[in-house]
Amino acid sequence: MNGSALEWSDNFSTDIMSIDRQHQELLFLLQKLLDVLSREDATLEDTQRVYQDLVDHALEHFDYEERIMKNIGYPDRKAHAAEHKDLRAQIDAITQDVMHGDGKSDWKGLVSLVQVWLLRHIVSTDTKIRDFIQNGKADD
């Protein structure tokens, strides 16, 4: 990673190491996608491969996080899972476009949307899990 906004910060921590590791991996894959998009010699197939990798990890991660929230009895897990559902739907729509479209998609615009959604979700929703672990309540 190159000193960009995608650098991991302790502020992102959920206090659950496996979830933090997956978030770090997602940021890494997001950065990899931004890198491939800025490479002139990258083919559409190269870009699609990196995009698919990010999406596969993100979708698996949402399922994993929902299982963990259930296991620890996290009270806000339904609202949190509803946000994941929304993210899945938005990501699915973009995937249709970039994987099955005519190859003329605005990759940078679409990827920056994914970037904003993922980061916003991690910072404002996933970190509430830490508040619950530390204070025993889900709200701030």
Ligand SMILES: [Fe+2]
């Ligand atoms: Fe989440």
Ligand SMILES: [Fe+2]
């Ligand atoms: Fe997450």
